[in-house]
Amino acid sequence: MxxxxxxxxxxxxxxxxxxxxxxxxxxxxxxxxxxxxxxxxxxxxxxxxxxxxxxxxxxxxxxxxxxxxxxxxxxxxxxxxxxxxxxxxxxxxxxxxxxxxxxxxxxxxxxxxxxxxxxxxxxxxxxxSPAIVRIMADMIRRMCDGEIEQKASLNRLDQTEADYFDRIEKKTALFFAACCESGALHQGAEPHHVRALAEYGRDIGMAFQVVDDLLDVSGEAEVVGKPTGNDLAAGVITLPVLYLLRQDGEAGRRARELLREAPYTRAQIDEVLALVRQNGAVEYSRKVAEDFARRAREHLLELPASPGRDMLADVAYELLRRVY
The missing domain is CATH 1.10.600.10 (Farnesyl Diphosphate Synthase)
Structure with a gap:
């Protein structure tokens, strides 16, 4: 099944x-x-x-x-x-x-x-409970903070991977963590189990967002019914593009030249997407998503064996299937 x-x-x-x-x-x-x-x-x-x-x-x-x-x-x-x-x-x-x-x-x-x-x-x-309300309210606060940071980073070529990971953690991953943490708390789980599920949710959220960003540049987005390059058109610089921009060779130089001045034309976006696909950025980003998903599954080992734990592990695998 x-x-x-x-x-x-x-x-x-x-x-x-x-x-x-x-x-x-x-x-x-x-x-x-x-x-x-x-x-x-x-x-x-x-x-x-x-x-x-x-x-x-x-x-x-x-x-x-x-x-x-x-x-x-x-x-x-x-x-x-x-x-x-x-x-x-x-x-x-x-x-x-x-x-x-x-x-x-x-x-x-x-x-x-x-x-x-x-x-x-x-x-x-x-x-x-008050604890669950606080978890969700704090997550909303940090999500909005991430949205503000994303707006400030639009079209900026000097941002780092650390900037990107901080942003997607706030905008996506902490929501997944809050859901897992709240579900466990509501069933009376022990504090160390609640923490393990929060970490699982955070890492699954990170993997989910990296995969989502990868689909937007990899050409596989047509499979899920969305055109590619939407993030770049909006000025959002995601992990595959960051990987390309930091390359020292001709591909990196050309990408920096194409993205030096916004807004970008469709032709510029398509050329950057082609460079992303041809210079290891897709493979690199896929590996990053795999690492987050692997760490998520490792957190589950701290939990008691149960059908719920098994299905959470399966969810981690299923998220990666979207890029294969």
């Missing part, structure tokens, strides 16, 4: 309950907010954050019903960030559907994101 099928078979009823929670999140709001929530929920998504929350809880217990609101709150936070991100990025579609800012307007999208975020925090207060 494939990883996705195994996870769905094990978590199916609980993921269905998460979907119900998401659909009901704005039941006490006005008609437009209810419509916006339905629109975002029906657009779908991987539901990775609820899955990580539930699987982390699954390591320590079989009855996950009480953890469903925590998992749903995590996805509501994610939905809120997407509504805000699409305004920032001036995006018009996501997952094949119109974005909230496109179907309605920027003003409405920002407020809708705020409503979803507030709803998530209420759910965490009602069903979680």
């Amino acid at each position: 494939q990883v996705v099928e195994r996870v769905l078979a094990d978590l199916g009823p609980y993921l269905e309950a998460v979907e119900r929670e998401l659909r009901q999140a704005s039941d006490d709001s006005g008609p437009q907010m209810r419509e916006i929530t339905r629109h975002m929920v029906e657009a779908g998504g991987k539901r990775l954050r609820p899955i990580l929350t539930l699987l982390s809880a699954r390591v320590f217990g079989e009855d996950l019903e009480k953890t469903v609101p925590i998992a749903a709150a995590a996805e509501l936070i994610h939905m809120a960030t997407l509504a805000h991100d699409d305004v920032i990025d001036e995006a018009t579609t996501r997952r094949g559907a119109l974005t909230v800012n496109s179907r309605w307007d920027n003003h409405t999208a920002v407020l809708a994101g705020d409503v979803l975020l507030a709803r998530a925090l209420v759910m965490l207060v009602d069903h979680g």
